[in-house]
Amino acid sequence: MIDVLVVDDDFMVAKVNSTFVERVDGFRVVGTAGTGERALAAVGALSPALVLLDLYLPDLFGLDVLARMRARGHDCDVIVISAARELDTVRRAARRGVSDYLLKPFDFDDLRLRLERYAAQREDHGRAVISGQADVDRLLGGPSHPAVLPKGLSVETSELVGRALREAEGSLSASECAAVVGLSRVSARRYLEHLYAAGLVQVSLKYGGTGRPERRYRHRG
Template sequence: MIRVLVVDDDFMVARVHTGFVSRVDGFEVVGTCHSGADAVTAAGELVPDLVLLDLYLPDQFGLDVLSELRRAGHDCDVMVITAAKEADAVRGALRQGVVDYVLKPFGFEDLRERLERYAAQRDALAAAQVRGQEDIDRVLSRGGSAPAAALPKGMSPQTARLVESALRAADGNLSASEAAEQVGLSRVSARRYLEYFCSIGQAEVTLRYGSAGRPERRYRWGA
C-alpha cells in the first residue's frame, strides 16, 4: 500500500480528499494535517510515501513546507493540490521535484488517474534495471501522457511532462513564450512540444489577433 498524508487548511476539503484517496486501490491515508508545521511533524512520525500538499496553509506557503521536508531528510514524494495558478508557484513546484500539480477544484476521476499514474511510475522505478538512457526514459514515461516511444526524435519525456504540467495549470491558455518562461526552455522548444500535444489531440490551439503582425498562437490542454 502507498501511504498518503493529506495536508490542507480546510477541514472539509481534507476530508473530501481523504475520501477520494481511500477509493483508489493500493492507497491508504495515514494522516491529515491542516498546517505546515503539523505536516513536517506528521511526515516524521507517519513516514508517508506521498504527501498531497496544499500551498495556501495558515502558517506558511506550501513550497516552504516542501523545503522543510527535504531539509529534515524526508524522502516522501509530493503532489501539490492547490488553487494557486501563479506561474511562480508552478515553476517553484516543478523545480522542487513534485510528482504532479493539481488545480482545485477537481473530481475523483481526475485524482484517481493521477494517483494510478504515480503508482505505475513508482513501481517501475522500484523494478528498474538501468543500463542506459533508454531505460531511464522508459521508466520516467510510464503511465504518462506522452510515452517515450511516441515522441518525435529529439524530444524527451521529462520535458514533455514539464510542458504538460505548465499547460494543465494555466489559467485559460498559454503562448509558447509563456510556457517557455515557466519551464525554462527556449520559445522554439516549448512551441515544438505544444504543437506535438496538439497533433496527438491532447491540446488545442487558437489564434489571438492583435493590431499588427502575425496572430499569436495560444494553447490549452484538452482538445
C-alpha cells in the same frame, strides 16, 4: 499499499480528498494535517510515501513546507493540490521535484488518474536495472512522457484515442470518441483524461439545460 498524508487547511476539503484517495486501489490515507507545522510533524511520525500538499496553509507556504521536509531528510513524494495558478509557483514546484501538480477544483477522476500514474512511476522506480531509453523516459515521467500509463490502460489504445482526436474536426466527447475507436464510454474517458493529465489534450465544458456539463476534448497543437 502506498501510504498517503493529506495536507489541507480546510477540514472538509481534507476529508473529501481522503475519501477520493481511499477509493483508488493500492492507496490508503495514514493521516491529515491542516497546517505546515503539523504536516512536518506528521511526515516525521508517519513516514508516508506520498504527501498531497496544499500550498495556501495558515502558517507556511506549501513549497516552504516541502523545502523543510527535504532539509530534515524526508524523501517522500509530493503531489501539489492547490488553487495557485501563478506560473512562477508552478515552476518553483517543478524545480523542487514534485511528482504532479493538480489545480483546484477537481473531481475524483482527475485525482485518480494522477495517483495511478504515480503508482506506475513508482513501480518503474523500483527496477534495479535500466534496460533502455524507454525505461529512462518512464522514470522521468511527466507531461512530456505520456508513456507512463495508469494500470489497465495500453499504449496501443492510447495512440488510437490520440489519433481520433487529431483527426477530428473540432472536439469530441467521451461518447463520440468511444464510437470512433470502438471502446466503452467509460474506457474512452479514462484514456482522454490521461491524455489531458499528460498535457496533450485540451478540455472544455459544454453546458446543457440540466445535469453536469459535458466534457469535450480537443488535441492540443
